[in-house]
Amino acid sequence: MRRAERVDDPDRHSWEEPGVYQVAPGVHRVPLPIPEDGLRAVNVYVLEGDHGLTLVDAGWAMPESRAVLGAALEALSYGVDDVSEILVTHVHVDHYSQGVTLRGESGCGLRLGEHERPSLEALGSGDEMEGATQLAQLRRHGGEEVVSALDAIGYGTGSDPAKWEPPDEWITHGRLFQAGRTGLRALHTPGHTRGHVVFDDAGHGMLFTGDHVLPQITPSIGYESRTGALPLRDFMDSLGAVLDLPDRLMLPAHGPVRSSTHARATELLAHHEQRLDACAALLDGRPRTAYEVAGGLGWTRRERRLRDLDPVNRMLAVCETAAHLDVLAADGRCGRTEQGGVVRYLQEAS
Numbered sequence: 001m002r003r004a005e006r007v008d009d010p011d012r013h014s015w016e017e018p019g020v021y022q023v024a025p026g027v028h029r030v031p032l033p034i035p036e037d038g039l040r041a042v043n044v045y046v047l048e049g050d051h052g053l054t055l056v057d058a059g060w061a062m063p064e065s066r067a068v069l070g071a072a073l074e075a076l077s078y079g080v081d082d083v084s085e086i087l088v089t090h091v092h093v094d095h096y097s098q099g100v101t102l103r104g105e106s107g108c109g110l111r112l113g114e115h116e117r118p119s120l121e122a123l124g125s126g127d128e129m130e131g132a133t134q135l136a137q138l139r140r141h142g143g144e145e146v147v148s149a150l151d152a153i154g155y156g157t158g159s160d161p162a163k164w165e166p167p168d169e170w171i172t173h174g175r176l177f178q179a180g181r182t183g184l185r186a187l188h189t190p191g192h193t194r195g196h197v198v199f200d201d202a203g204h205g206m207l208f209t210g211d212h213v214l215p216q217i218t219p220s221i222g223y224e225s226r227t228g229a230l231p232l233r234d235f236m237d238s239l240g241a242v243l244d245l246p247d248r249l250m251l252p253a254h255g256p257v258r259s260s261t262h263a264r265a266t267e268l269l270a271h272h273e274q275r276l277d278a279c280a281a282l283l284d285g286r287p288r289t290a291y292e293v294a295g296g297l298g299w300t301r302r303e304r305r306l307r308d309l310d311p312v313n314r315m316l317a318v319c320e321t322a323a324h325l326d327v328l329a330a331d332g333r334c335g336r337t338e339q340g341g342v343v344r345y346l347q348e349a350s
Contacts, residue, residue: 015256016041020072023249023257024204026181030072032059034094038313039217039254042094044069045208046076047180052084054179056199056208057253058099058110061163065098085109087177087184088167089210089253090196091116091123091224093130097163111177113188114170116195118226124164131156133225134315140343142289143318149311171197184208189242191235193224200245207248207261212238215255215264218271220316221323230330232323236272239265272324276333279324280347283334287344290322297321 021029026048031041045056053073059065073079083106086099091112103110112120122128135156138147150156173188182203189196189212199208211219212235222231242265250261258264275297282288282296294317295306306317325345329336335348 015043018068018071020046020075021257023251024206027201027204027206027251028072028076029251029257030069032065032068032098033062034060035062035064039094041254043251043253043255045251046072047184048076049084049178049180051178052108053078053082054177054184055083055086055099055102056184056251057089057095057210058086058097058102060094061097061101066101069098080106082106083108085111085177085179087171087179087186087199088112089198089208089212090193091119092193092211093163095210095253096120099167100163100165103165103168109169110167111169111171112167113186113195113197114172115188115190116193117170119193119195119224120164120166122225124161124166126161128225129156130225133227134223134319137227137319137322138291138315140338140341141318141322142291142342142344143315146291146311146314146318150315153311155312155315173197187241189238190228191221191231191238192219193222194226194228194231194234196238198242200248202246205246205248206251207242207245208251209242209261210253213242213250213261213264213268214252215250215258217254218268221320223316223319230323230326232272232320232327233330236269239269276324276328279321280328280333283345283347285346287337287346289342289344290325291318293325293345294318294321 016031023029028046030044032044034042042059044059047054085108088096088099099110135147171186175186177184182201184199184201186197189198192211196212198212221235228234247260247262250258279293282293299317328334335346337344
């Protein structure tokens with residue numbers, strides 16, 4: 001494994017390159033590997049303080065990730081025993097599961113947003129395979145073809161309860177942490193998941209955005225075991241809440257650090273407004289499933305067709321389209337019917 005290097009966070013480096021990147025005094029970005037995932041890496045942030053280290057997010061529980069994190073802490077002249085607490089932005093495996101491992105090693109406190117509890121308990125029960133909710137959503141929205149493609153690649157496994165042990169604290173909105181040198185305030189930002197939180201460091205003028213605001217990709221909507229009723233509406237409202245803050249340096253979970261959180265949040269809001277209009281334009285008097293509507297949209301910056309995406313990204317595309325159509329229906333911009341367990345949408349006559 002390449003030895004961790006402690007340097008300032010430079011634009012010239014690819015953001016996922018292993019190392020320890022200082023983004024502010026006592027605050028360091030550490031990219032950790034993710035297995036077989038287009039996201040390539042997850043940023044864990046190490047905050048130095050008078051009472052030990054605080055981590056924002058923890059990484060995916062696997063030996064390679066643990067080794068890279070250990071090397072990074074060593075480069076800072078610390079070890080895992082110096083970690084006093086881990087603040088997790090949301091319940092996804094690449095953010096939470098290694099926190100359980102590190103708590104077992106060091107006895108540190110593990111903290112997660114209170115509204116993640118239903119999803120965590122479903123995964124921790126061992127009775128529900130990971131991805132079961134998304135497969136059910138695909139069936140409800142006409143995506144049986146995608147379900148078959150996912151089955152063919154072995155998507156969806158039985159959940160390992162050991163990865164999903166409960167946290168030591170369920171974080172509430174507005175909770176203040178004496179983390180790092182200036183402290184952090186937790187803000188509930190549902191949408192990506194119903195319990196997602198960001199951490200505001202007003203002293204440094206930084207926002208740890210988790211997967212709520214990402215610099216290079218659009219976060220998935222409602223990808224979790226227990227979804228809210230209108231996750232896209234939640235997400236857009238949460239972007240508005242970020243815009244209500246003073247602009248901050250953006251410290252995302254995936255991608256490079258950026259100078260403005262507001263700029264990217266504004267772009268994401270505009271994207272979803274455009275997407276709502278595009279979905280509405282594809283509806284007429286014939287009821288259509290979200291799968292059919294997704295087939296008429298372009299995906300990724302290259303405007304690829306749905307059929308050209310891999311099965312996992314087809315799943316995300318169909319579920320995201322359904323989230324947009326549900327907002328249109330809630331706003332009275334289209335009709336919504338359900339028959340035989342399949343949901344369809346149509347443009348109602350004015």
